[in-house]
Amino acid sequence: MQTTLAEAFRNTAEGDTAERILRNCVHCGFCLATCPTYQILGNELDSPRGRIYLMKQVLEGATPTARTQQHLDRCLTCRNCETTCPSGVEYGRLLDIGRHIVEEKVGRSPREAATRAVIKTGLLSPLLFNTVLKLGQSVRGLMPGFLQARIPAAEESGTRPAPHHARQMLVLEGCVQPGLKPNINAATARVLDRIGISLITAAEAGCCGAVAHHLNDHDDSLAAMRRNIDAWIPHLDAGVEAIVMTASGCGVMVKDYGWLLRDDPAYADKAARVSAATKDISEILVAEADALKQLGTRAEPKRIAYHPPCTLQHGQKLSGGVEALLTRAGFELTAVAEKHLCCGSAGTYSILQPEIAGELKTRKLNHLQAGQPEVIVTANIGCLTHLQSGSSIPVRHWVELLDSALATS
Ligand code: SF4
Ligand code: SF4
Structure with a gap:
């Protein structure tokens, strides 16, 4: 797509990147078919091609409006359009730039700014988040059903083996996951411990x-x-093999540190090193499949439905690994339609865009539940809690099921 950048963006890092990405878009519209917001809203401006066009106009000097911002806000950043695009358009990177510029020019209403500040403070303070969560869990039984659905029941984590192997990997604990689902990282530690990794x-x-x-x-x-880089580099220097991600939303972010810090002379090399060492837990276990095979498994429950998060399949381009591990462990994966579509969780999206997120959740759960699974599994804490809030079928991280299958073998 021919683009003539406005003076303000010429010869800037953001402008150069945006222009390079825009050039690749040939306006074919193939991406519309797999865009969740276009499927729901039916408006070209809520499709990848429409948003690309809006961002192009802003980069060429048009003044963005609150409406422009709304169309960009409605994007889930699921990156399904990147998987579909035959021209390799890096839509996610362009959206980062577009949103940044539009935010600076349009700003936020006091109400929007306050909501965003509350979300950030609440999610990023483990002490505050866990205190509120525990309070909610303690009175959960007295709440009406719709509120109960929003607060996951308290959960035990099970034992976490102390490090004793020569082979070691780091885990990113995550900000909300340890409070909401402490068993996920504990189960990961147990599975890795059994194959000789602490x-x-x-x-x-x-x-x-x-x-x-x-x-x-x-x-x-x-x-x-x-x-995080300052915290992890000394461990990599000491011989830690990898940085393990148990939430694909965190994984896609850490794998992008190298790009996001590329212009920081003090951190560019270290960030690239951290990104290269970062692996989703499915990548680790696929690579260690021979060691896992020695252990034997007894899969219980049997029938499960798997939801691959967008951050795993579109963001990290990892498909098939989880399915192969679970099938090899003896689980029966039910057929699920529209596997490529987002469930509506998308980081903070389900809080900021509840109507679209709710519609996508219902659509996703209808497909996941169609095969009458005993358990639904996924690979990201956001998807897990979002789906669980609309389903009576237990929703768990797949590594917890693998752990229990190994534990009973
Ligand atoms: S599929 Fe790719 S090239 Fe075609 S309109 Fe969408 S982003 Fe542009
Ligand atoms: S990232 Fe997802 S929601 Fe956003 S334009 Fe692409 S396909 Fe649509």
């Missing part, structure tokens, strides 16, 4: 930066990245 934590590491990034707060997001 999972350790860098105490100074915290949120991956995705929450602030989703809210367009680039400074806070970059600060979180630098803090």
Whole structure:
């Protein structure tokens, strides 16, 4: 797509990147067919091609309006359009740039700004988040059904083996996952321990930066990245083999540190090193399949439906690994239609765009439940809690099922 950047964006890092990406878009519209918001809203401006056109206009000097911002806000950043696009358009990177520019020019109403500040404070303070969560869980039984659905029941984590193997990997604990579903990282540690790998934590590491990034707060997001890099590099120097992600939403973010910090002379190399060492837990276990095979499994429950998060299949381009591991462990995966479509969770999206998120959740659950599974599994804490809030079927992380299958073998 021919683009003539406005003076303000010429010879800038954002302008150059945006122009390179825009050039690749040939306006074919193939991406419309797999865009969840276009499927629901039916408006070209809520499709990838429409949003690309809006961003192009802004980069060429048009003044963005609140309406422009709304169309960009409605994007789930699921990146399904990237998987579909035959021209390799890096839509996600362009959207980051477009949202940043539009945010600076349009701003936020006091109400929107307050909502975003509350989300950021609530999700990024483990003490505050866990206190509120525990309070909610303690009175959960007295709440009406719709509120109960929003607060997951308290859960035990099971034992977590102390590090004792020579082979070690780091885990990013995550900001909300340890409070909501403490068993996910514990189950990961147990599975890895059985194949001779100890999972350790860098105490100074915290949120991956995705929450602030989703809210367009680039400074806070970059600060979180630098803090994690400082926490992890000494462990990589000491021989830790990988940084394991048990939430695909965090994984896609940490794998992007190298790109996001490429212009920071103090962090560019370290960020690239951290990104290269970062692996989703499915990548680790696929690579260790021979060791897993020695263990034997007894899969219980049998019938499960798998929802691959967008951050795994479109963001990290990882498909098939989870399915292969679960099938090999003896689980029966039910057929699920529209596997490529987002469930509506999408980071902070389900809070900021509840109507679209709710519609996508219902659509996704209809497909997941069609095969009458005993359990639904996924690979990201956001998808897990979002889907669980609309289903009476238990929704779990797939590694928990693999752990229980190994435990009973
Ligand atoms: S499929 Fe790719 S090239 Fe075609 S309109 Fe969408 S982004 Fe542009
Ligand atoms: S990222 Fe997802 S919601 Fe956004 S334009 Fe692409 S397909 Fe549509």
